[in-house]
Amino acid sequence: MPELRADARxxxxxxxxxxxxxxxxxxxxxxxxxxxxxxxxxxxxLYRHFPTREALLGAIxxxxxxxxxxxxxxxxxxxxxxxxxxxWLTDVARRIGTYRGLPGTMLELVWDLEAGxxxxxxxxxxxxxxxxxxxxxxxxxxxxxxxxxxxxVFIAVAAISGIAHKSGPDPAARVLAVYLDGLRSxxxxxx
Amino acid sequence: MPELRADARxxxxxxxxxxxxxxxxxxxxxxxxxxxxxxxxxxxxLYRHFPTREALLGAIxxxxxxxxxxxxxxxxxxxxxxxxxxxWLTDVARRIGTYRGLPGTMLELVWDLEAGxxxxxxxxxxxxxxxxxxxxxxxxxxxxxxxxxxxxVFIAVAAISGIAHKSGPDPAARVLAVYLDGLRSxxxxxx
DNA sequence: AGAATATGCGGAGCGGTGCTCCGTATGCAT
DNA sequence: ATGCATACGGAGCACCGCTCCGCATATTCT
Numbered sequence: 276m277p278e279l280r281a282d283a284r285x286x287x288x289x290x291x292x293x294x295x296x297x298x299x300x301x302x303x304x305x306x307x308x309x310x311x312x313x314x315x316x317x318x319x320x321l322y323r324h325f326p327t328r329e330a331l332l333g334a335i336x337x338x339x340x341x342x343x344x345x346x347x348x349x350x351x352x353x354x355x356x357x358x359x360x361x362x363w364l365t366d367v368a369r370r371i372g373t374y375r376g377l378p379g380t381m382l383e384l385v386w387d388l389e390a391g392x393x394x395x396x397x398x399x400x401x402x403x404x405x406x407x408x409x410x411x412x413x414x415x416x417x418x419x420x421x422x423x424x425x426x427x428v429f430i431a432v433a434a435i436s437g438i439a440h441k442s443g444p445d446p447a448a449r450v451l452a453v454y455l456d457g458l459r460s461x462x463x464x465x466x
Numbered sequence: 467m468p469e470l471r472a473d474a475r476x477x478x479x480x481x482x483x484x485x486x487x488x489x490x491x492x493x494x495x496x497x498x499x500x501x502x503x504x505x506x507x508x509x510x511x512l513y514r515h516f517p518t519r520e521a522l523l524g525a526i527x528x529x530x531x532x533x534x535x536x537x538x539x540x541x542x543x544x545x546x547x548x549x550x551x552x553x554w555l556t557d558v559a560r561r562i563g564t565y566r567g568l569p570g571t572m573l574e575l576v577w578d579l580e581a582g583x584x585x586x587x588x589x590x591x592x593x594x595x596x597x598x599x600x601x602x603x604x605x606x607x608x609x610x611x612x613x614x615x616x617x618x619v620f621i622a623v624a625a626i627s628g629i630a631h632k633s634g635p636d637p638a639a640r641v642l643a644v645y646l647d648g649l650r651s652x653x654x655x656x657x
Numbered sequence: 658a659g660a661a662t663a664t665g666c667g668g669a670g671c672g673g674t675g676c677t678c679c680g681t682a683t684g685c686a687t
Numbered sequence: 688a689t690g691c692a693t694a695c696g697g698a699g700c701a702c703c704g705c706t707c708c709g710c711a712t713a714t715t716c717t
Binding site: 471 | 673677685
């Protein structure tokens, strides 16, 4: 990293600030031109700092994602396995649900391992590994049915968290609660 | 309905045919210009037949939605309450998941009762009423926890069905199965 | 201090989008 | 065959994502 010039640093920060707000309100498909405009910079400047939409998104959520990795370790050390997983998933849902449209992006990220931004995937990789350990621990403790994979669980939480911006946070929380109950159930008990 | 002119009728049908295919592949945000082009028709013609995107969407899925209403009545008459509901929800998920992006549209439809196309809402209204009855019956039979509303359940199924186009149909089905297990569980058993 | 250089900036420009509007063509009834 | 209602097509407007390059300015060197 060859040290940013002072004005560049300022612009980058302002851009990130504005983008966070705009994307929260308008969604991941928000107009980049508009973000640049509101930040008081040219469109070219935005694209130089963040060459792709995913790069911008990655810069925006990077912090939160890292926080989630840390949170997983913390919960793992201080809570019962099942409780730790549930608490963490609830956190994940809350964080992903913050930015409109982000759930869809996360869904694609999990499945289509080739597409999307490298950095974003690497950052998220750490978090997903942390979650994977949490699930394994919960399953070993028989707190969670054994017939689910972490990818499935993560996908589910991402999809459910998308409800928040379309139907409000309360419905999203209620749906997640039901899903978590399903996770706790024995599973494969279909007659 | 003042009887369409012959060419108008042809164009409408062709438009609907093409739109169905394109929207299945590209999603509800597909280019309308492109649809018109592929149907061999001017963009103006498309907009005259379907003044809004929702109008087109409504015309596309209207049939399937009505089929779901009928299916609900059928299941209610031939299956046990719990079974009927689950079968129906699975059907709903399969149908909604057919068109990429439709789950999101349905989510908005349920919550934001003011927005969206009138016709679409009316058509869906019948289907939702049918589903509501199915849920009530299942709850009366203690096959489904009493602390969920139909809106919550429908929202959940819509959100989960969105997984299909992002991560494949199998993950979507597995997630739905877990949610349905949660629906069957007693509920409100959180320590 | 001033000059030289490297770095970052802005926005014109391209091809696309949604959507409107209206002159023109055509099916249909007479 | 004529006349009219109906339907058609696409130009036009404002916006979008994204690229490219001449110009301004922060920084470094003398």
